[in-house]
Amino acid sequence: MIECKQMEKLIPQFLDDDLDNQDLSDFLDHIDSCPECKEELTIQFLVRVGMQRLEDGNTFNLAQELERELTEAKKKMHRRKTLVLISYVLEISVAALFALCILLTIAL
Ligand SMILES: [Zn+2]
Secondary structure, eight states: OHHHHHHHHHHHHHHTTOOOHHHHHHHHHHHHHOHHHHHHHHHHHIIIIIHHHHHHTOOOOHHHHHHHHHHHHHHHHHHHHHHHHHHHHHHHHHHHHHHHHHHHHHHO
16 A cells, blocks of 8 residues: 555654644554554554663553554644644734724725
């Protein structure tokens, strides 16, 4: 699947927290529905996070941590989307106010 090849490339960026909203959204959707990519993500997560933990001498529950990571990413994406929406609404409001001012200037 072409999509899987693309998603594989996004895994390191996901782990670096380096995806924009659109990519993150596609990535999370795909991970939810594709066991192979989820496994690949798990492996890369293990290599990256797990090895560090082992060096630190900490115990950890990999599956649980990855789930938390994914949940956090979804929350963050949701927050970002809300922010985008808010700034959009604000822009519209400013534009509307501006238009109103012009109308008032002309009318008065
Ligand atoms: Zn896939």
